[in-house]
Amino acid sequence: MAHILIVEARFYAHLNDLLLAGARAAIEAAGHTHETVTVPGALEVPGAVAAASESARYDAYVGLGVVIRGETYHFEIVAGESARGLMALSLDGLAIGNGILTVENEAQALVRADPAQKDKGGEAARAALAMLALKRGFAV
Ligand SMILES: Nc1c(NC[C@H](O)[C@H](O)[C@H](O)CO)[nH]c(=O)[nH]c1=O
């Protein structure tokens, strides 16, 4: 049994609800428990994971969010830095799945957030669980 923290960047609530449904279903299907915290945007997800990891309360982490390109360079910052932050935490040894969508428009996001379509929330949760299993295998 593992306890998973989902950190959701609730920038687009209706899309996040789909990502959350997929991630929670994947975690529960694997027989684990989860809890969710919410941050304003994708840039805050790595910081929330880092802060939570200091508690030793969680075995793995799933970052969820949706970054949709606008008119400026900010997309590259939000998309790139949220991914870089989670990657850095992963290289520090945390079991993390990255379900932060980085897309051109809402239609692309909907297909990827929907558990009945590309289920990127479930995919991120399964990745976190796979990394946790890998970590635990190395520890024995
Ligand atoms: N444009 C999007 C953002 N922008 C907000 C940032 O993530 C961050 O909260 C802000 O810069 C304050 O630090 N966030 C998303 O998750 N999705 C977007 O499309």
Ligand SMILES: CC(=O)[C@@H](O)COP(=O)(O)O
């Ligand atoms: C990904 C973003 O930060 C984006 O939503 C911001 O839009 P804009 O570049 O038009 O300010």
